[in-house]
Structure formats: structure tokens, C-alpha cells
Amino acid sequence: MGLVGEGEPRALGVIFDRHGDVAFSLAYRMCGRRALAEDIVQEAFISLWRSGGRYDRARGSVRAWLLSVVHHRAVDVLRRDAARTSRDVSDDRVAELLGAPGLTDREVERRDEARQVRVALDGLSRDQRRVIELAYFGGFTHLQIAEMVDIPVGTVKGRMRLGLTKLRLALSDLQAAPIRELGI
């Protein structure tokens, strides 16, 4: 990131090689359209490039920072998109899933991390998972979610809190447990 801050484009290329897949995966999950996901990721990397000089390693990883920017940009896009009806993964070109053969060690490690978080999500009640996913991946506010799900606003926020608390506990456990012991 130091080289990015100094304006070295090749440094950003290295960061793309390391984190481009996970950034694209998040954008694609959120907007469901490959072309739009590409735009979001491109803008996120440009933001990273422009902000590189202010990156503070002590406050988090480059990946966490990048994904945070991707998420915010995707939410901005979703909230601007009034129609919101065409969000599925069938529009233009379907993205290529990362398959098991040919994965690098780093990719395997990341796939395992993703599985751990999915296991934790699966441990939530359906209602808790739904409000969290609508908020995080859908970009919906609690008022919108209350209307969509037809429950009181207080219930939405209560489920969010309970769900996040459970996730925090579950991820702490998962962090401590070797993956093979979890059977995933």
C-alpha cells in the first residue's frame, strides 16, 4: 500500500491480483449483474488508489478496507436503483465461480474463511438471517425491511442485534477451531 500511496500503478495491480476476486464476488452478490459489479470494483480500486496515502495498516487489512469500499459503493448503486426488480444473476454474462481445481493456497484459505462465515450465518434463525442479509447485501433500511417482512420496526432492529451478537460468538468459536474439526 505504501507504493500505492506513492502513485505506483503496478502496486495496485498486485493488490488486484490478491483481492480482485473477493471484491468482485461481493459486488456481484450484491448487485447480481456482472457489468455493474465490474463498474463497482473498478471504482473501488480507483478510490483505493486515490486514498492510498491515507491507509493506516494498524487499523486493518487492505482487503477489509477494499471490501468496505466495495460494499459502500454497491449500496449507493442499489439505493439509486429505484426499480430494484432486475437484480438477479441472469442478466448479461454469468460470472465464473471459483472451482476447487487449480485454486492457489491463498484461494483455498479464503474459501475456507467464507465457509466459516456461512456456517455462522446458517446458525442464525431464518428470521435473523433474513433481516441481516436484507440490510447488508440488499442495502435496505430497517424501515424498508419492516415493510417488506411485515413486522414492527423494533422487531427488525432486535433481530439485527440478536443475529449480530450470535454471529460474533459463532465466529469467535470458529476462529479457535480447526476447519477440519467442523467438517466443512
Next chain:
Amino acid sequence: MTGSDHPGHADCGSEVAAYALGALEPAEAEACRRHLETCVACRDELAAFAQVVDALAISTPQYRAPKALRGAVLIALETRRGPETEGNGAFAQRDSSRPGPGPRSRRWWS
């Protein structure tokens, strides 16, 4: 939100959870932000929730970024060359109803 002495702190947690998820309306988010300035307990809770929320980002099915995208990013850099000056980049135009992007704390999955 009840202020620094937070006598009704039990009610704050749900607000903080929604804030961490970026799910509050702008005025609510602003009120939450003001409350966080004075409430250590809620700041601690937000920090814990923020780690969980950030972990959600990697829970998605993993796709291969299109090969052309890398080149497009680097070409875009050439046309919009140079790191930004303060207040001119991604973080300058964000939706103020959500916690800001960027590093907040060390994540276990970093």
C-alpha cells in the same frame, strides 16, 4: 439513545446493530453517531458488530474476477492519474447514514 450515562442502554444496542449494518435512516444514523461520541459502551458494541458485519463480505460465493477487469482498472488509473488530495475521493461522497468505509479495527479474517 440516552447520552453518556445511558440509563436506557439496553435499548441502544438494537440501534447500534442497525447502524453497524447501515440500516438506519439518515436522521437516525446522525443521532446514533452523536450518541456514540458520548457512550463508551455503545462504541465498544459497535466495534464488535463492525467486525462481524465486515466478515459478511467474505461469506458470498467466490467468483473469478473477469480477466479484462484488471486491465480496465489499470487503464482507468492512467486516465484519472494520481492519488487523491484530501476530501476528493471515495470517502468524500459517501452516504452519511452509514458507518464510513475503511479500516476500523483489526479483523480476525484479515
